Amino acid sequence: MSDKRQRARVQGSWAASRPKPAFRAPAGGAGGFVGSNGAPQSLPGSWGDGRSAFEFHQPAKPVREIPAEKPIEKAGDYEISQGPSGVSRLRLLPGFLPQAEADWVFSKLFAELPWSQKTNFKQGEAYEEPRLTCWYGELPYTYSHSTMQANPQWHPVLSDLRETVEQVSGHSFNSLLCNLYRDGKDSIAWHSDSEPSLGRHPVIASLSLGDTRCFSMRKNPAPEENGDYTYVERLRIPLSHGTLLLMEGATQEDWQHQVAKEYHDRGPRINLTFRTIYPEPPAGRAPRHGPRS
Ligand SMILES: O=C(O)CCC(=O)C(=O)O
Structure with a gap:
């Protein structure tokens, strides 16, 4: 603390x-x-x-008072905030993939995806991301001043998963960012998925496989707080093997998320975030996202 x-x-x-x-x-x-x-x-x-x-x-x-961190653990729809940018919503579906299917998908993706460690840039300094990634989609994806090249050849397991996620969520997705956390030391820092190429109010569908990790969320502070997150609302969502989490509405505009390093040993975890990327950023939109590491 x-x-x-x-x-x-x-x-x-x-x-x-x-x-x-x-x-x-x-x-x-x-x-x-x-x-x-x-x-x-x-x-x-x-x-x-x-x-x-x-x-x-x-x-x-x-x-x-510092608001206590609220756990979200049960299946359901959650309206996590309402403000000038609109309603921020989560939908949590633990057991979206049954155990046996989740086990099979995990071992296929772990062994067969082209995992690599991406180099990002912060204030001109290069650093290696503390996790492995790969990207699927017709368009490239840029974040933290580094670009993942277009990769339209979807792995067949990922194409099937995309279809299932689309049916259940009622949203369509043209891209996928895959993250592999090799152990408890791998992480993703506070950020929001709010690059201009994602458009306004993107829907992100996040499917987790492997060891459970804690997905933390914090609300962006009001302008008078000058970027101080001390008193903001916080949520903690354990993402277990086979869980689907949907982030909708103003969630990426009004909240940040992270998966922090763990002090205890953790096994490998794969996270698949389905998104839709647009060729041209909508005009006049300023991005509001932290650099992710
Ligand atoms: O691993 C996760 O659950 C989160 C991944 C994430 O935040 C991202 O890919 O932008």
Whole structure:
């Protein structure tokens, strides 16, 4: 947890305050302590009347709650936000592929797809993506200042999966980005699928195979937050073997997602994201996406 998030959790604070002047004993010596010079004394850490010198300080400003991360685990349709850009929607279908079919598809794709490690660029510096990828589609796909070339020869297993995903989702897709996370150290950083070539409000259908990984989402902060994600809403979606997740509406405009590295060992995982790529970016649309690593 960042220092800022940690600090924001502290509700007020306990502090040692300057002791108030000790109670002066009335003639006869009842109450308080009087030193040998006759001046009133107090014991360290006390008021001199037995009360503690430590007191609770109310925070000066109202405490701002950090929203708890919400899990989404059950099959269903979820309206995750509504705003000026429209409604953001998820549809989660665990067990979209039955276990035996998912096992077979995983081993075919793991062995037969042309996996490679892509080089991206950030501020002119090259870096290797922490995962392997391959791309299918009539058009090339560019993100993080690096292009995956058009690859119209779909693997037959992928063509069949595309058809099934299209039937169930009611959307059509002309492209597919395949990710292979070799183990728990492979990851994809915060980003949204909002490259201009995807058009406005793209539908993304994401099919997971292999070991379960946590798909995290965070809402983009309001403009007055100046890009600070400390207080934004967060979702956590475990994506298990054979699960289909659909992201629709304003999800890519209003939310980011990631698959973080894990501290525990994880087996390999394949993620297939079906999308539709357009030849020309719609005019006048500024992309709003983080660089993904
Ligand atoms: O692996 C996943 O579940 C997410 C992949 C992803 O975010 C992407 O391909 O843009």
